[in-house]
Amino acid sequence: MIVRRKILGVFFLLFFIYSVVSAQGPEYYKKRRDSLLAKLENAAALVPAAWEKDLETFRQSNNFYYLTGVEQPSLLLLLSPAARSPEILFLPARNLAEGNLSEAWTGAKLGPGAETEKKTGVARAVDRSAFEATFAYLAGKIDRLYFDYDPSPLEGPVSAGEVMLKKLRDRYPHLEILPLSRITDSLRTIKDSVEIATLQKAVDITCRSLEETIRALEPGMYEYEVEALIEYGFHRRGSQRPGFSSIVGSGPNSAILHYNSNRRKIEPGELVLMDVGAELDYYTADITRTVPANGKFSDRQREIYQLVLKAQAAAIEAVRPGVAWKEVLQAARKVIEEAGYGEYFIHSIGHYLGMDVHDVGSSQPLEPGMVITVEPGIYLTEESLGVRIEDDVLVTQDGCRVLSASLPKSVEEIEALMRSD
Ligand SMILES: [Mn+2]
Numbered sequence: 073m074i075v076r077r078k079i080l081g082v083f084f085l086l087f088f089i090y091s092v093v094s095a096q097g098p099e100y101y102k103k104r105r106d107s108l109l110a111k112l113e114n115a116a117a118l119v120p121a122a123w124e125k126d127l128e129t130f131r132q133s134n135n136f137y138y139l140t141g142v143e144q145p146s147l148l149l150l151l152s153p154a155a156r157s158p159e160i161l162f163l164p165a166r167n168l169a170e171g172n173l174s175e176a177w178t179g180a181k182l183g184p185g186a187e188t189e190k191k192t193g194v195a196r197a198v199d200r201s202a203f204e205a206t207f208a209y210l211a212g213k214i215d216r217l218y219f220d221y222d223p224s225p226l227e228g229p230v231s232a233g234e235v236m237l238k239k240l241r242d243r244y245p246h247l248e249i250l251p252l253s254r255i256t257d258s259l260r261t262i263k264d265s266v267e268i269a270t271l272q273k274a275v276d277i278t279c280r281s282l283e284e285t286i287r288a289l290e291p292g293m294y295e296y297e298v299e300a301l302i303e304y305g306f307h308r309r310g311s312q313r314p315g316f317s318s319i320v321g322s323g324p325n326s327a328i329l330h331y332n333s334n335r336r337k338i339e340p341g342e343l344v345l346m347d348v349g350a351e352l353d354y355y356t357a358d359i360t361r362t363v364p365a366n367g368k369f370s371d372r373q374r375e376i377y378q379l380v381l382k383a384q385a386a387a388i389e390a391v392r393p394g395v396a397w398k399e400v401l402q403a404a405r406k407v408i409e410e411a412g413y414g415e416y417f418i419h420s421i422g423h424y425l426g427m428d429v430h431d432v433g434s435s436q437p438l439e440p441g442m443v444i445t446v447e448p449g450i451y452l453t454e455e456s457l458g459v460r461i462e463d464d465v466l467v468t469q470d471g472c473r474v475l476s477a478s479l480p481k482s483v484e485e486i487e488a489l490m491r492s493d
Pocket residue numbers: 358423445447462
C-alpha cells in the first residue's frame with residue numbers, strides 16, 4: 073500500500089491541492105476580506121487557521137474558512153489597511169521530501185508563493201517564518217488588534233491560540249487586543265445567496281434522511297441504530313459530517329433536552345425525538361421531529377404534539393424583519409401557556425443557524441438574510457413524554473421562508489409516512 077502510494081503520489085498531489093480550496097472562486101472570499109478591511113481603519117485582524125489535533129479529522133475554524141475558503145492547518149491570515157500589503161497569508165513551506173511529514177503522507181498542501189496567491193486570491197502568500205518581523209513592523213502603525221482564538225477549558229491544556237495571545241500581549245503592550253468576533257459576527261449573521269443555497273442543501277439532506285429513517289423506525293430498535301440510519305443518510309447525500317451530536321431520545325429520554333448517549337432500546341408506545349443536522353461545506357441544518365415508535369400517536373401524545381405544533385406555527389407566523397426574538401418566543405409561549413403547559417416549555421424559541429449550529433449573532437431585531445431555528449417543546453418528565461418540533465427559517469423581505477418545509481410534520485403526515493414502506 074505504501075509503495076503504491078509513491079507511484080500514485082503525483083495524482084494525489086494534484087487532487088489534494090485542488091481540494092483544499094473551496095468550491096467558491098477566490099473573488100467570493102476576497103469580497104469578505106474587503107468588508108472586514110473596511111471596518112479596521114487603524115487596526116489589524118489576525119486570524120489563525122484551526123490547529124491540527126491528533127486522531128481527529130481536521131475541520132477549519134469557521135472565521136478562517138469564512139474569510140479564505142481554505143481547509144489547511146497552521147496558517148495565519150493578517151489583514152490591515154495600515155500595512156504595506158493589506159492582506160497576507162502566512163504558510164509553512166511545503167515538504168516535498170520523503171518521510172512521514174512529507175506530502176506523500178499528508179496530502180499536498182498550499183505553500184508560500186504565487187501559486188497560492190492565484191488559487192486563494194489573497195494578495196500575498198509568504199513563508200510562516202516571516203510573520204514575526206512583518207507583524208513587528210505593522211504593530212508600530214496600529215493601536216488595536218482583533219484576534220481570533222478559542223479559550224481552552226480551565227482544566228484542559230492551554231490552547232495554541234492562548235499561547236499566541238500571551239506572546240502578543242507581552243511583546244506589544246500598547247496594542248488593545250479584542251476578539252475578532254466583534255467585527256465578524258455581524259457579517260456572518262446576514263447570509264448571502266451562496267450561504268442560503270448551501271444551508272438549503274444541508275436542510276434538504278437532513279429532511280430526506282429523517283424522512284427515510286422515520287419510515288424505517290420501529291419498536292425494538294436501539295436509539296443508536298436510528299442515529300446511524302440518519303447519519304448514513306447524511307453521508308450518502310454528500311454531507312461531510314453531522315453539524316453537532318445527533319440526539320435520538322425515546323420514551324423518558326425524549327424529555328431530556330440535550331440527551332445524546334442514544335443507547336436505549338425503543339419500546340412500543342413511546343415517542344422518539346430526533347434532533348439532528350447535516351453539515352454541508354461548513355453550514356449545518358438543525359431539525360427536530362418527534363414521532364410515535366409504532367407509527368400512531370396515542371391520544372395523549374397527539375394532544376401534546378398538536379399543542380407544540382400550534383405554538384410553532386404561531387412563532388413562525390411572527391417571524392419577519394424588525395421583530396424581536398422575544399416576540400417570536402412570546403407567540404409560542406402564549407399558545408402553550410393558555411393550554412396550561414407554560415412551566416413545561418423550559419427553553420427558548422430558537423437560535424441563529426449557520427456555520428455553527430448555535431451560530432453567531434446578537435439579540436437585535438430580525439433582518440432579511442438571517443437564518444434561525446424555531447423550536448418550541450413541551451417536556452413532561454413524569455409521563456416520559458417530550459415533544460419538540462424544530463424547523464429552519466430564513467427571514468425574508470416580507471416575512472420568512474421555512475427551509476425545512478418539505479419534511480412531514482402534521483400528525484396525519486407523520487402517521488401516513490410511517491404506514492408506507
Ligand atoms: Mn436547535
